[in-house]
């Protein structure tokens with residue numbers, strides 16, 4: 398599934414004026430959306446805006462009552478739903494969770510757990526996993542079948558800010574490595590991963606769309622979320638250095654120092670991103686106090702031990 402450059406623009410799924418009506422009410426209507434190989438599209442919108450419904454339309458769980466949905470022939474889909482119907486009173490290992498949606502070859506199961514960084518949790522009980530570990534297990538299950546299209550409904554739910562960054566990094570890596578297209582759902586723009594190509598803001602209909610930065614500036618987005626969108630600086634800033642596992646810092650010019658430089662674009666009061674582009678790894682001794690990025694002028698305070 399490596400991505401030849403010619404295949405990059407291949408459309409995987411396309412919704413045209415799609416709508417779903419239930420009990421006399423349109424849950425979503427007039428949705429136009431195209432997702433290509435190698436692309437990350439994130440649906441945002443308030444509760445009940447129709448994000449999950451739109452994702453279900455895209456993967457074919459729901460058929461449109463209006464408009465059309467086209468999928469590439471033989472499209473393999475990996476889906477991580479928002480909610481799972483699991484009997485939490487029954488013991489369930491990660492390995493069995495992986496097989497629940499269909500028997501997996503041993504090599505694919507092992508490779509998927511390795512890819513999401515939890516091979517050691519193979520026999521662990523799902524009930525005992527942390528939020529981040531559980532999301533990784535679900536991601537492993539979805540990628541084990543080598544999907545062309547990965548649909549992730551709130552993949553960072555129950556995960557703290559640092560875990561969220563790591564998960565988004567992982568999702569970006571999966572996209573880069575496999576070339577799959579990714580349709581993600583988030584509640585709000587501040588949760589959107591840095592590598593998102595297009596944000597589609599839903600509120601029963603498509604209220605606006607564009608790059609994360611463009612959407613943050615749109616009047617429709619601001620009306621809907623009542624936020625100034627200042628937090629989007631968070632997603633556009635790129636680090637020019639990487640924290641090595643031993644705590645030292647590798648700079649873009651190849652030099653290695655014990656600490657960050659004050660002008661590294663990484664310090665107090667500086668709008669700051671963690672994303673798939675920045676190669677920024679967290680490590681002990683690098684403390685972060687995250688402000689709510691929806692606050693105007695929000696940044697991130699760092700304390701380097």
Ligand SMILES: Nc1ncnc2c1ncn2[C@@H]1O[C@H](COP(=O)(O)OP(=O)(O)OP(=O)(O)O)[C@@H](O)[C@H]1O
Nearest residue numbers: 419420424442443444445446447448449450451479
């Ligand atoms: N089968 C159904 N019958 C009737 N109404 C439904 C059905 N499925 C969903 N809805 C309603 O459609 C609306 C959109 O639901 P959906 O789950 O797509 O929203 P969402 O944007 O994903 O919300 P959230 O952020 O809360 O997960 C909601 O008001 C929901 O109650």
